[in-house]
Amino acid sequence: MSSNSIEANLLTELLSEVREPALINTINEYLVNEPIAYLGPSGSYSHEVAMRFFGINKSFIPMRNVEEIVKCVYNGDCGFGVVPIENNLAGVVGDSMDALIKWSVYVSYSVEYRVSLCLVVNEGVESLDEITEVYSHPHAISEAMDFVARLKVSIIYTQSTSEALEKIRGARNRAAIASRLGAETRGLKPIMCGIEDRPNYTRFLVITRRRSDIGDRTLLIFSVPNRPGSLYKALKPFAERGINLSMIYSKPNKQSPWGYDFLLETECQLKDEECNEAIQQLQQETTYLKILGSYKHIKIT
Structure with a gap:
């Protein structure tokens, strides 16, 4: 393993234990040297979140769409990416869900940001x-x-x-x-x-190539067979263990007519036995499963 890989893994482990936004920003200011992709051009909300999270003196790269961000991280041209995933008024960001299905990357943080339009x-x-x-x-x-x-x-x-x-x-x-x-x-x-209809919050995911098993939430993407009770059977293991589901969305599966992909966020971490047991039982009920890692959820005001 190269020294760069060791440093990257140590950084991932360090950040996974930190929740205070100001402290995260300070750590990132000193330790993050890789390019950071965001949905551009400059001045977008993704750019604002990236600067608040990583600090202003970084190599930020604006991208034309979400898939370009995820692809940049996947290819190793960017160390991190900042993508919107959910808004409390408008729901899931479909382009982000599609890109996370298509490319193999992981989540290192979920950031909730109050948006003023x-x-x-x-x-x-x-x-x-x-x-x-x-x-x-x-x-x-x-x-x-x-x-x-x-x-x-x-x-x-x-x-x-x-x-x-x-x-x-x-x-x-x-x-x-x-x-x-x-x-x-x-x-x-x-x-x-302040022209938004109601208090307006958007959640962003900070994505990377390195999976973490530490955090208070875990993100999964999966599909189930089109038959009665299949989704119930897939989610039942979490209910049986008292694991809350903090986010779930469905989206038509582009590979299968009338099939659906599900984006699921659970309030557990992969290093815990009960979390892993629930995911293993979920997998038995799915046609495919992607595990995007565990991460901390923070709020930036």
Whole structure:
């Protein structure tokens, strides 16, 4: 084993024991030297979370979509990636689930982040009446749909909130739903903030090539046969052991008509015997199973 691999494993073990965001940031500032991929362009919420988690003086690489982030980590071109996985208003991020199914990577942290959405315009725009088009990522639009519906404008979807900001530059009739940071770094004006329908939280996963068996949660992806009781039988081992399921989503399986993939987060760690026993029994009921490791769940405010 190379010295770099030893250092990487020690870092993974060290971080897996830490929960305080400020301390994690300090550790990362000194010890993380690998490139970090995020959903770009710069100023996106993924970028904000990456900077809050790893520190600002890092090699951050913006990617056009989530699959590029996961692929970069899988190929070893990036040491870490930051991907959105779930929003309390809009649900699971389908692109992230698809990429985690396709590529073999692991989760080192789950980060919950309070998102404040802003309506961003060009300098000189003073009235909402001037706006005829609103640009943003589908999830951001969904999270502020009550506000957007009142504007009576055309909605144009983009790959990220940062891309939306690029699209509105120089057009007085265009607005974007994005972050204050993203707007201000581009010389744009947040005309209103806090436009989300309800308190808005997004969970991000920090992904890596190294699996950890330590944490308070474990992420699994699996599919079950299309027959009565198959999902019940798959999840029953966790209920029998009193293990809570903190997240479960289903998504159509692209390989099998009318089959479904399930994204499951359990509140247990792989190093515990009961957790492993439950997963082993789950596996007996599945057509396939991917274990994405154990990790700490933290909140950044």
